[in-house]
Amino acid sequence: MEVSRKITNMMGTERDLNFKETELCLGLPGGGGTELETPKATGKRGFSETVDLKLNLQPKEESVKNDSKEKSLQPPCTKDATKPPAKVQVVGWPPVRSYRKNMMAQKNTSHEEGEKPNSSAALVKVSMDGAPYLRKVDLKMYKSYQELSDALAKMFSSFTMGNYGAQGMIDFMNESKLMDLLNSSEYVPTYEDKDGDWMVVGDVPWEMFVDSCKRLRVMKGSEAIGLAPRAMEKCKNRS
Amino acid sequence: MSEDDDRSPPLDLRGADIAESSNKTRNCSGVSGSGVPGPGPGPSSMEFQAPYPDQVLENVLENVLQFLSSRRDRNAASLVCKSWCRVEALTRSELFIGNCYSVSPRRATVRFARVRSVAIKGRPRFADFNLMPPDWGAHFAPWVAAMASAYPWLEKVYLKRMSVTDDDLAVLAESFPSFKELVLVCCDGFGTSGLAIVASKCRQLRVLDLIESEVADDDMDWIACFPENGTTCLESLIFDCVECPINFEALERLVARSPSLKKLRLNRFVSIGQLYRLVVRSPQLTHLGTGSFSAAEGPAQGEPEHDYLSAFAACKSLVCLSGFREILPDYLPAIRPVCANLTSLNFSYANINAEQLKSVVLHCHKLQSFWVLDSICDEGLQAVASTCKDLRELRVFPFDAREDSEGPVSEVGLQAISEGCRKLQSILYFCQHMTNAAVVAMSQNCPELEVFRLCIMGRHRPDPVTGQPMDEGFGAIVRNCKMLTRLAVSGLLTDRAFGYIGKYGKLVRTLSVAFAGDSDMGLKYVLEGCPRLQKLEIRDSPFGDAALRSGLHHYYNMRFLWMSSCRLSPQGCQGIARELPRLVVEVIRDEVAEHKDDAVDILYMYRSLEGPRDDAPRFVTILQ
Numbered sequence: 016m017e018v019s020r021k022i023t024n025m026m027g028t029e030r031d032l033n034f035k036e037t038e039l040c041l042g043l044p045g046g047g048g049t050e051l052e053t054p055k056a057t058g059k060r061g062f063s064e065t066v067d068l069k070l071n072l073q074p075k076e077e078s079v080k081n082d083s084k085e086k087s088l089q090p091p092c093t094k095d096a097t098k099p100p101a102k103v104q105v106v107g108w109p110p111v112r113s114y115r116k117n118m119m120a121q122k123n124t125s126h127e128e129g130e131k132p133n134s135s136a137a138l139v140k141v142s143m144d145g146a147p148y149l150r151k152v153d154l155k156m157y158k159s160y161q162e163l164s165d166a167l168a169k170m171f172s173s174f175t176m177g178n179y180g181a182q183g184m185i186d187f188m189n190e191s192k193l194m195d196l197l198n199s200s201e202y203v204p205t206y207e208d209k210d211g212d213w214m215v216v217g218d219v220p221w222e223m224f225v226d227s228c229k230r231l232r233v234m235k236g237s238e239a240i241g242l243a244p245r246a247m248e249k250c251k252n253r254s
Numbered sequence: 255m256s257e258d259d260d261r262s263p264p265l266d267l268r269g270a271d272i273a274e275s276s277n278k279t280r281n282c283s284g285v286s287g288s289g290v291p292g293p294g295p296g297p298s299s300m301e302f303q304a305p306y307p308d309q310v311l312e313n314v315l316e317n318v319l320q321f322l323s324s325r326r327d328r329n330a331a332s333l334v335c336k337s338w339c340r341v342e343a344l345t346r347s348e349l350f351i352g353n354c355y356s357v358s359p360r361r362a363t364v365r366f367a368r369v370r371s372v373a374i375k376g377r378p379r380f381a382d383f384n385l386m387p388p389d390w391g392a393h394f395a396p397w398v399a400a401m402a403s404a405y406p407w408l409e410k411v412y413l414k415r416m417s418v419t420d421d422d423l424a425v426l427a428e429s430f431p432s433f434k435e436l437v438l439v440c441c442d443g444f445g446t447s448g449l450a451i452v453a454s455k456c457r458q459l460r461v462l463d464l465i466e467s468e469v470a471d472d473d474m475d476w477i478a479c480f481p482e483n484g485t486t487c488l489e490s491l492i493f494d495c496v497e498c499p500i501n502f503e504a505l506e507r508l509v510a511r512s513p514s515l516k517k518l519r520l521n522r523f524v525s526i527g528q529l530y531r532l533v534v535r536s537p538q539l540t541h542l543g544t545g546s547f548s549a550a551e552g553p554a555q556g557e558p559e560h561d562y563l564s565a566f567a568a569c570k571s572l573v574c575l576s577g578f579r580e581i582l583p584d585y586l587p588a589i590r591p592v593c594a595n596l597t598s599l600n601f602s603y604a605n606i607n608a609e610q611l612k613s614v615v616l617h618c619h620k621l622q623s624f625w626v627l628d629s630i631c632d633e634g635l636q637a638v639a640s641t642c643k644d645l646r647e648l649r650v651f652p653f654d655a656r657e658d659s660e661g662p663v664s665e666v667g668l669q670a671i672s673e674g675c676r677k678l679q680s681i682l683y684f685c686q687h688m689t690n691a692a693v694v695a696m697s698q699n700c701p702e703l704e705v706f707r708l709c710i711m712g713r714h715r716p717d718p719v720t721g722q723p724m725d726e727g728f729g730a731i732v733r734n735c736k737m738l739t740r741l742a743v744s745g746l747l748t749d750r751a752f753g754y755i756g757k758y759g760k761l762v763r764t765l766s767v768a769f770a771g772d773s774d775m776g777l778k779y780v781l782e783g784c785p786r787l788q789k790l791e792i793r794d795s796p797f798g799d800a801a802l803r804s805g806l807h808h809y810y811n812m813r814f815l816w817m818s819s820c821r822l823s824p825q826g827c828q829g830i831a832r833e834l835p836r837l838v839v840e841v842i843r844d845e846v847a848e849h850k851d852d853a854v855d856i857l858y859m860y861r862s863l864e865g866p867r868d869d870a871p872r873f874v875t876i877l878q
Contacts, residue, residue: 104656107383107793108768109684109711111655112440114466114495115602118579119627119653122605140473150445151471151498169388170470 117156137225141167143202143233154225160217167204167233203239206231215239312341320345344368351375352813354392354416355838356862359400371410371435372401376417378816378858380791382440385818386842386856387873394418395425402429410435410461417441420472423448427455434487435461445470446498453479460514463492471498478504490517494543494577499523510535516571519543522579525550530560537568544577547585547604562588576600576625583610593617600625602651608633616641623647628663628684635667639674646677652684657712661686672696680705680740687718688745693727697734706731707742713769716746723747729754732762739786742766752776756783767792774801781805791816799826802857806830809837814860818844822854824877830859831877838862839877840870 137154150170157163204216208227216224216231319342322328332342348371351357363369376392394416401408408430418441426433433456446469452462453476477500480486486508493500500523509515509532516539520529524545533542562585566572572592581604596618601611602625611626611634621642626634628650638645648671650663663685669692671678678700688710696703708728716723724745732738732755739761743751747770755762756779763786771777777797780787781804790812798821809815809830824841831839842856866876 105713107380107385108713109652109655109657109709110380110383110768111652111684112382112466113384114468115651116655118603119655122580123654151473 137228139206139228139230141170141231141233144235144238152231154228159221160224163216164204167231202233203236204231204233205239312337315341316345323348325350347371349373353860353862354397355864355867356813356860358864359397361863363400363404367404369405370408371412372397372405372408373412373414374416375414377415377440378791378814379415380793380816380818381415385793385844387844387871389417389871390842390874391867391869391871392416393869394422398422398425398429402426406430407432409433410437412437412439413441414439415441417443418448419443420445420448420451424451427451430456432458434458435463437461437463437465438467439463439465440467442468445472446474446476446496447472449476450474450479453477454481457481458487460487461490462488463490463517464495465492466495469493469496469498475501475504477501477508480504480508482507484511486512487514488512489514490541491515492517492519492543494519494521494545494579496521502528506531506535515539517541517574519576520545522546522577526562526582526585527560530562530565533565533569538571539569540571541574541598542569542572542577544575544579546580547578548580548582563591567591570595572596574598574600578604581606586610586614589614590617594619596621598623601630602627602649605629605653607631608637612637618642619644621645625649625651627651627653628661629653631662632664632667632670635663636670636674639670642675644677645671645675647680648675648678649682650684651682652711655684655711657686659686659711661711665689665692668692669695672699676700677702679703682707682709682742684709684711686710686712687715688724688727689719690717690722690724690727690730691719693724694730697727697730701735702737703731703735704737705740706735706738707740707766708744709742710745712745714746723751725751725754729758732758736761738762740764743770744768745770748772749776749779752779756780759784761786763787764789765791767795769794771795771797774798774804777801778804781808787811788813790814792818792820794819796821799823799829802826802830806833809834809859810861812861814858816856816858817854818856820854820857822857824852824854827854827857827859828877836861836863838866841875841877843873843875 138151139154141150141152152163152166152170154163157166205213206216206224206228207213207230209229211229213232218224219227315338319328319331319338322331322342322345325346325348328342328346332339343365344367346366347369349362349366349369351362351372351374354374354376374394374397377390378386380386381390392415394413402425406429409432411426411433412435416438418438423444426436436452436456436459449462449464449469452459480488488508491508491512500521502524505524506528509518515536518532518536518539519541520532520543522545524532526544526547527550529545529547533539566589569592573595575589575592575596575598578601583606586606590613593614594617597620599615599618599621600623605627607629608631611630615621615624615634615637619641621638622644624638624642624645624647626638626649635650638648650667652659653662654660663683665685665688668683668685668688671681672692672695676699678696679702681696681703682705685708688708693708696706710724717727724743724747728741728743728747728751732741738759741755741759741762741764743755743766749772752771752775755765759765759780760783762784765780765784765787767790774797776795777792778801780790781801785808787808788811793816795817797817802817802822803826805815827839827841831837837859838861839857839859841854842858844855866878870876
């Protein structure tokens with residue numbers, strides 16, 4: 016299978032990447048010390064919230080209950096660390112349709128960065144096994160794996176996703192858990208990175224993923240099983 | 255689309271087909287010229303083989319009723335008697351379904367046999383704001399399937415907030431050889447593949463309008479799928495919401511062979527240089543969406559700087575201008591030649607400031623509809639107020655749609671508009687805060703207001719000058735604007751505001767409420783006081799079961815009621831369902847929020863002839 020060949024190639028060649036950044040060994044965001052971490056795990060994470068990559072039919076947002084039963088979103092983390100955190104926003108308020116909100120958000124970014132919105136789009140094709148049509152997503156429209164998984168779930172509504180665990184990313188070091196997931200008939204999102212290798216989504220910090228992802232493919236867990244052992248090997252080999 | 259609705263409860267339509275008694279003794283032969291009470295002229299008579307004493311009268315009626323266009327008049331005519339009901343059904347060519355679940359496709363197509371144009375509305379409006387999980391329903395599929403066999407001569411389809419798949423579009427394209435107009439507003443579920451099928455198979459297509467719809471990018475070059483040879487019948491091509499690049503060369507060729515094209519609205523992937531090439535080919539356009547209105551991306555294309563000013567100057571018929579999706583303000587002066595003729599201008603995607611706006615709008619004396627971003631500030635609105643004396647509709651959208659953002663527009667802008675634009679009929683205004691005084695002023699200065707939608711983005715925000723709730727402002731609106739049919743309220747509001755609405759808002763058909771009110775009394779005032787209320791959408795307000803019960807006398811007259819994050823219990827909703835068997839009562843679980851108690855997340859209820867729908871997703875429970 017061509018996927019395994021590519022991964023073998025990758026294993027055999029020198030890569031002048033920053034290994035620290037691309038290594039697959041995962042732990043809690045922020046680099047806390049747990050037994051699941053390898054010594055090489057860095058605190059370099061692009062996002063501060065823990066996300067659950069559960070791809071449900073319903074959009075899953077972190078909610079804060081208060082007296083008036085308002086649903087709230089955690090503020091999206093911005094790249095600019097000097098900005099004060101935004102006030103918690105209520106779902107669907109103010110009542111502006113998301114198309115318009117997205118258009119304005121693009122203008123905001125381009126205004127600050129001095130770029131045209133077009134050039135900062137990161138469009139990738141998304142295919143799902145069994146779906147008759149391709150889709151395209153702009154990864155820059157999302158700030159986290161959670162938002163991406165919500166969007167994918169909406170697009171391919173026959174998705175069901177396995178439980179990725181409390182951390183945002185796949186716990187490669189827990190082999191049995193991973194094997195359970197991959198052995199099931201649940202769907203797993205995978206992506207082709209800059210080197211042409213197929214990886215399971217969720218292995219690197221979000222920003223890195225956006226930069227390196229060339230296309231997405233949602234495949235059955237049982238098919239993705241071919242990827243996981245190589246990914247784990249990649250991880251071990253780097254340490 | 256007009257919003258008029260019949261006020262009558264739905265009929266049991268099976269009665270309409272029962273033949274009249276043949277015991278009538280009326281003698282018709284003296285009345286008509288033909289003298290023979292047999293089948294008369296017209297295709298409808300073939301369906302009634304039994305001899306009718308009133309047959310001649312029915313034929314006369316048919317010839318008269320076919321001129322009746324208003325659906326409200328038609329609804330009234332259909333209630334006169336069974337004969338009128340039957341004839342009205344045969345002569346109705348435009349079918350409007352305000353709620354796709356209120357009647358089944360089969361029932362509708364059986365009653366109205368000769369329909370050429372269908373309009374169907376689906377999802378509730380609050381679904382646009384992610385208040386409900388996706389995939390709630392409103393599928394076009396069963397409708398297109400029923401119509402494929404019932405209306406082979408169908409010409410027009412208008413859908414709003416429906417789920418339309420590529421397969422549905424394929425069925426549509428293949429089933430209706432005379433198909434002429436497709437308008438999809440706020441729809442989703444389809445992609446460029448579906449558009450390609452419509453473009454290639456609908457040879458009589460005059461109108462393809464995609465408005466605020468979500469179109470998936472299937473990498474399909476749909477523009478190139480229009481037939482390449484000969485001229486097309488295209489009069490309107492609107493695709494400004496399509497978020498994927500198009501084949502511009504194919505578009506250029508298409509426009510060149512569409513001599514009837516009057517409306518063209520491009521998406522943001524069309525650069526201003528490309529726009530130029532289209533505009534010079536089609537100076538006959540009346541409606542233009544300019545696309546990005548900015549230079550193309552990438553290295554210099556080697557394009558000469560076009561004479562945009564002359565290109566626009568040649569468009570003598572242009573009355574409606576929109577687009578400007580990524581506007582480079584340097585290009586703005588190019589549209590000046592058309593300003594004097596413009597009746598409609600949409601800058602709501604253009605991040606321009608007051609000065610830039612003024613350079614254009616001060617020439618727009620005939621403007622009737624104006625959509626804009628609040629980036630123009632109060633100063634920009636003052637310029638509009640001083641120039642656009644004929645303004646009927648104003649929409650001011652927020653550039654930064656958050657509660658705590660800066661408020662570039664305020665009561666100053668609203669006051670100016672009210673003083674300058676006395677003919678105003680419809681306003682949608684987003685701001686951070688507002689004073690009662692400005693709202694009262696508008697109620698007095700603009701007596702013709704029919705639609706007043708004020709969105710104070712800061713929740714529960716009082717009048718910043720007086721510290722008072724916004725009750726008096728909205729009270730003045732319902733009291734002074736005697737033609738008011740649609741109202742959206744915001745800011746800090748007590749039950750008193752709802753008291754005013756119930757007391758004075760006698761013509762209100764649509765009411766939107768968010769984060770307002772103190773108690774059940776608020777909702778009671780409205781349900782007991784507003785006899786014309788059709789559509790009521792409420793979120794995050796303290797209204798409970800008792801308030802819900804106070805509308806029992808009225809729910810059959812309404813199109814729908816939406817209440818989310820209020821104080822309803824399953825028992826309360828169940829009670830309504832039990833007492834009103836023709837009401838479909840949906841309790842929708844928003845599974846994001848975890849409940850300690852048993853509260854109802856979302857209640858959505860509507861009258862229906864069909865009972866519970868069979869396509870409800872698992873997060874919807876229909877109470878009975």
